[in-house]
Amino acid sequence: MGRRSLYPEEFRSDAVALFRAAGGRRTYAAVAADVGVTGETLRSWVRQADERAGRDRGSEAAEDRDEELARLRAELGRLRKAEAGVAVGAGDPAAGGPVFRPGDEDMTGRWDFISVHRADFGVQRICRVLGISRSGYYRWLAGAAARAARRADDDALVAEIREIPAAHRGTCGARRVHAELRGFGHTINRERVERLMRREGIEGRHLRRRKRTTIPDRLAPPAPDLVRRDFTAAGLDEKWCGDITYVQVGGTWLYLACVLDICSRRVLGWSTATHMRTELVVDALAMAVATRGGHADGVIFHADRGSQYTSAAFAQVSDHFGIRKSMGRVGSSYDNALAENFWQGLKREAVQGALTTVRQARLEIFQWLTYYNARRRHSSLGYLLPVESEQQYRAEHRLTLAA
Template identity: 75%
Template sequence: MGRRSPYPAEFRNDAVALYRAAGGKRTYAAVAADVGVTGETLRSWVRQADEQAGRDHSGEQGAETRDEELARLRAENGRLRKAEKGMGTRAGDPAPGSGLFREGDEVKARRWDFISTHRVEFGVQRICRVLQVSRSGYYRWVAGAAARAERQAADDVLVTEIREVHTAHKGTYGVRRVHAELRGFGHTVNRKRVERLMRRHGIAGRHLRRRRRTTVPDRLAPPAPDLVQRDFSAEQMNEKWCGDITYVQVGGSWLYLACVIGICSRRVLGYSMASHMRAELVIDAMEMAVAARGGRVDGVIFHADRGSQYTSAAFAQVCDGFGIRRSMGRVGSSYDNALAESFWQGLKRETMHHMPFTTMRQARLEIFQWLTYYNTRRRHSALNYLSPAEFEQQHQRERRITLAA
C-alpha cells in the first residue's frame, strides 16, 4: 500500500485540471512550479487520474456536460438580451451608425507643428504674429527636436515593456505593481513616468464593483474573543492566520470559496470550493492549511468573522484538535477582517472582469489558477512588492542567518 499523499484530494484534482487546461503547451515542471510541487509529483497525479478515469494521456479531455452547456447558453442568451441598443454584443464596442463619433471631435494640430508645416509658404514671423506666439519659443522648440525624439524613442521602448508586463499578468496590474515588476527586472525607472505613460496609452489595472454582504451570523453560537484587534501584522509565519467565505456566480447558480491566509506572508495556505456553505467548506480549507505547514500549527491564531460556519461546533472541534486559537471580529464590520476582504476584492477583480463564469469546471480552474498565481508570482504591496512565496523564502533566509549568528 502506497504512502498517503500530504496534499488533499481537492488540491491534487485542481492541479491536474490546470495541467490539462494547458493542452500540452506547458510542461509538467512549468505547471508544477506555479502549484508549488515538483514536476514528477504532478506527473504522477495526472497518471493516477488517467488510470482512475480509464483513459490514457492521448484520450479526449472530457466533453462539456449537458447541464453545463445549458447553463452556458442561458448565460450567453441573457447577455445578448441585456446588450444596449446601438452597442456591439461582444465587448461593448460601438455598433456601426451608433453616432458615437460626432462633428467637432477632431484633434487640433499643435501650434509649433503648424508653424513648421507652413513656414515656407507664409514665413515664421507672420505665422507667429497671427497665432500670438513668440518666435524665440518656436526656435527653442526646433532646437530641442533631437532631444525630444530621443525621449520619445525611450518612451516607446518603455511602453512596450509596460504592455508586456500588463499582458503577462492578464491586465490586472496597475501603476504600482507594473513599476515594481519593471524594477524587479533591473530597470531604474521613475514611478510617475510609468504612471504618465500608462495613462497616455490607456493602460490600467482592473477595479471591482461594490459587492454584497455574505456573512450569516449564528446569534445563538458562542463567539470567540477578538485576539487580532485589527492588527493584521505578524512576525512569524505561524503566528496569525485569517479566513473567510465568498461566492462567485456560475451561470444561474453559485460556487462558494473558503480560504485560509497566513497573515505574515499573505500566502493562501488552504482553500476549498463547493456548491454549499456548510461547515465542511471551512473545515476542508483549514485542514489543507494545516497540511501546508506540516501539521505543526499549535498556538496559531485563526481570525474570521462570526459566520455560522466559523462558530459551528464541528469547526471548533477541528481547531481544538490542531491547537489553533480561534478569534472573531464583530458582526457586520468588514474592517475587523480587512485582510480577507481585500483578498476577495483582488480575486474577483482579476478573475471576473469580463463576465460571470458559465460552468463549474471553468470557475474552479480559473480560481485555482489565480490562487497559484497569487502565491507564486503576484506582487503584494504589503510585502514590499514581493510575491508571498518570495517573501517566505526571504524570511527563511534571514531567520537562518540570525540563528547562525
C-alpha cells in the first residue's frame, strides 16, 4: 500500500480539474507550478483520476449533461437580458442624432480646423474670427511631431495595459496594473496609467452585497485576542488568520474557509462545502499545516467568534497541532480585517459572474486561489507575489543565520 498523500482529496481533485480546464494549452509543469506541486505529482493525480473515471464513466456523462444543460439555460437568460438592454433608451444615441454635443469643442479641434481651411481663408482671418492667437496656432504646429510621438507611446502602452487585465481575469485596477508595468521594466507614474485606463474605459471589478456567515456561539468560552488588529508578522508561521465566506451557486450556497499566513499573505489551506459545519474550518486548517510540512507548533491562529472556530472539535484539532487560538470581538470586522480584505478580492475578481454548478464554482475558486499565491501582486508586500515574499524572507533568513 502506497504512502498516504499530504494533500487532501479535495485539493488533488481541484488540481486535476484545473489542468483539464486548460484543454492542453498548458503543460503539467506550468499548472503544477501554480498549484505548488511537482509536474510528476500532478501527472500521477491526473492518471489516478482517469482510472477512477473509467469505472463510473456512465454516471459521469449523465452529470456532465445535466451541468451543461444548466449552464446553457443560464446563458440563455443572460442573452435575453442583454437583448432587452439594447432597446431605445438604453443609453445609445438615437438614430440620426448628433454625434458631437455641446462641450465637445476644445482647442485641438480649433487648431485642426485652421489647418484644414488655411489654404482657402488664411490663418490670420480664421484666427480673428475664432478669437484666438496666430502664435498659439504656430506653437501647436511646431509640437506636432512631439504629440505624434506621445500618442504612439500612449497607444503602445494601452496595448500592454489591455493585456494585463486579460491575463488576470479582468480584475486589475490602476494600482495593480501600474505595479505590473513596473515589473516589466517601465518607468512610468501611476497618474498616467490612471489617465489611459480612464480614457479607454478599462477598470477593475467591484463588489456586490454581502451575506452574513459569522454566527457566534455566545455560550462558548472565548479565546484572547492575541493579534489586536496588528496584521503584521516578523516571520513566516508566526501568525495565521482564517475566516469563512460564501458564493451563490444557482439557488444554493457554496461555503469556503481559508487560512492565510499574515507575514507573506499566502493562502496555506482552504476547503469548500455546501454547509458551514465545523469540519469545513478543520479541513482548511489541516491543509495549512500539511503545506508547512506538518509543523505548526506555536503558531497564532486568529479568527472571528463564529461557532465553527469556538467549537470543541476545532479547539481539539488546534491543540493537537500546537496552535494558539486568537479571536476578535463579536460583530467587529476590523478585528479580522486581513481576512475580510482577502474575501473582497476573491469576490471582486473570481466570482462576479453567474455560477450554475458546484463543480464550476469550485474550479473558479481554485483557479483564483492558485493565481493569488503565484501570480497576483500584493500592495502590502511592496507588490511582490506571496510566493516571492516567502522566497525572499527565507533567503534573507539564511543570510542572517550564516552571518
